[in-house]
Amino acid sequence: MKDLAREVGKYIRIFIHYKKINFSGRLAYRFNFSLIALAVIFQIFFNLVFIRIIFGWVKNIQGWNYYEVLLVVGTVMLLDGLMWASFAFMSALKMHIKQGTLDGLIVKPMDTQYLVSIYRGDLEDTARIITALGVIIFCIRNLSIGWMSLSLNLFWYVITVICGWVIIYSIAVILNAISFWTIETASSFNLADTIVRSSQYPVDIFGSKFLRYSLTFILPLGFLGTFQAKILSRGFNPLLIAGSIAMAFIFFSISRFIWNRGLAKYSSASS
C-alpha cells in the first residue's frame, strides 16, 4: 500500500512539474499569451451575454430557468477548461509520433500514456476554469438551494465533474490514438486527423479556438455538462451519478485498450 501511495504521489508531482513547465513556457511568449487570453475572455463573455439576452425574452426553457441554464454553460466551460489546461486534448501525441520523440518517452520508467497525456497544457484555459467557477458560484447564490442539500449536491457535483473529465480524456485518447495507424498509411483523406489537427495549434487563435469550442459541442460535452448541473441544482439523482461513474469506467477502459493496441502497432511498425 505504501508503495502505491508513493507511486501516486510521484505521478501527481510529475503532473504539477509538467504543468509548471507548460505554463512558464507559455508565459515566455508574452505577446502570444496575452492575445490568446484575450480571445478566451472575449469568447466567454460572448457566450454569457448570449445566454443573458435569450433569457431577456423567455423566463425559462423547457422548465430550466436562467440560472440553471447558466449553470450548464458554466459546467461545460469548466470541463472544457480542465481538459485543455491539463492535457490539451492529447494533442502532444501526434507531434511526438511525427518528430520521433515518442521513443524518448517510451524508455522512461513511467507509464507512456500518462507522459504523453500531460506533456502539453494550455495556460490560457485556466482563465476558462476561473471564469467557469465564478459563473457556477454566481448561479449557486441565485438558485434557492438550502445549505444542507447544497453541500451534498456539491459533493456529487464534484464527483460527476471528475467523471466528465475522465470521459473527455478518454475520448481525446481514442481520437488521437488514430494517429498510430494513420501516420503509417498517410492517406490525405483523414477526417479525425483534420479534426484533431485543427484543435491542436492555437497559433491562429481565433480560427482554431472557435473550431475547438464547436468541437466540444459535437462531442458529448454538451450533455455531459447537463448531467452535472442538474445534480447541483435539482439534487441527488442516483441514476445520473451511477451512470456517470459507469460511463467514466467504460470510456476509460476502451481508451486504454485502444491506446495499448496503437502503441503495439507503433512498436512493430516504426523504424
Add this chain to the structure above:
Amino acid sequence: MEVIKVEKLNKVYVSHKKQPGVMAGLKNLLHAETVEVKAVDDISFKIEEGEFVGFLGPNGAGKTTTLKMLSGIIKPTSGEVSVLGYDPWERKNEYKRQFALLMGQKNQLWWDLPVMESFLLNKKIYDISDADYKESLDELVTLLDVSKILDIQVRKLSLGERMKCELIASLLHRPKVLFLDEPTIGLDVIAQKSMRDFLVRYNKEKKITIILTSHYMEDIERLCERIIIINQKIFYDGPLKELIDKYAKNKLLTITFENAIERRDIERFGEVSNFDPIKVTFKVPKSDVRNVAKDILSSDLPVDDIMIDEMDIENIIRNIFKKTNEDK
C-alpha cells in the same frame, strides 16, 4: 559478466506500398499492397560489462533498429534479446531505470526552457535522490565543461552544447548501459573531440557498457575496441585492428621530393594513388612495401621524406560495405 545477449534476432517490417497521386491514394485505401522489408537478419552477439562496442554499417543496415530492440521500443519479429537479465520488450520500469538511449538527431530537452529544468524533470521521473542528483550533475557538468550554460534556454545553445546537455540528461540516473545512436552527427571537430574524450573516460571510470552507432570513422577508431559490422546480417565482430589487417591488404607509401619530378619517373615503382610533382602516394601491398621503399630510396630520385601509412580506414570500411551489399 555478460550484460547484453542477442540470439538469432530478426526484424521484418511490413509496410504499405505508396504511390504518388490522388488516384493511387484512393486505391491504397481500398486495397493496400504490402511490402516486407527485412531490417535485421538473424543476428547474434554477446557483450560484456564495460565493453565499448561500435556498430558500423551503411544507411538502412539495421543499426538503429537493433538499438531500438535493445531498448524495448520495437518488438522483434523473432529471436532473443536480453539486457541486464531483462527482456527489453517487457518494458519493466526496473530495466528502464538502468539504461539510457541517446539518439543524435532527436531532442529530449525542452526547447524553450533552461537546461536545468529538463534535468530536474529527469530527476523526478527517475526517482533520483537529491544527494545522488547533485553528485552526478556536478561530476558530469565538470567533465563536459557546461556549468556556464545550465541556465540558458536550450534553443539558444549551439549544437555541440546541446548534445553535451542531452548526454548529461541521459546519464543523470547512472545507467549501467548506454545506447548511443550517432551522437556526434553534425558536431564540429572540437565538439566531437570533447564528446569522445568524455565517453572514453566515462566508460573506463564507471564501467558502463556502451554501444555506439556512427558514420564517423574517428568515433569508431577512438572509442571502440570492438566493432560489429552490420548490414542486415553481421559481417564482422571483433577488434578493429584485426579488421584492418584482414581487409586492408595495402599500405600507403608517401614520398616527398626535394625537387619536382615527372610522373613517368616514378610510375615503375608501383600503383600511384595520388600524384603531385613533389609528393607522391603509392598504394602498395603490405608484403611489398619495404621493397618498394628500398627501391625508391636507393634510386637517384631526390627523396626528401618517406612515410608509410595504413590505408584510409574510411576506404576500407566502404569497400567492406560494398562487399557486404554484393554478398546479400
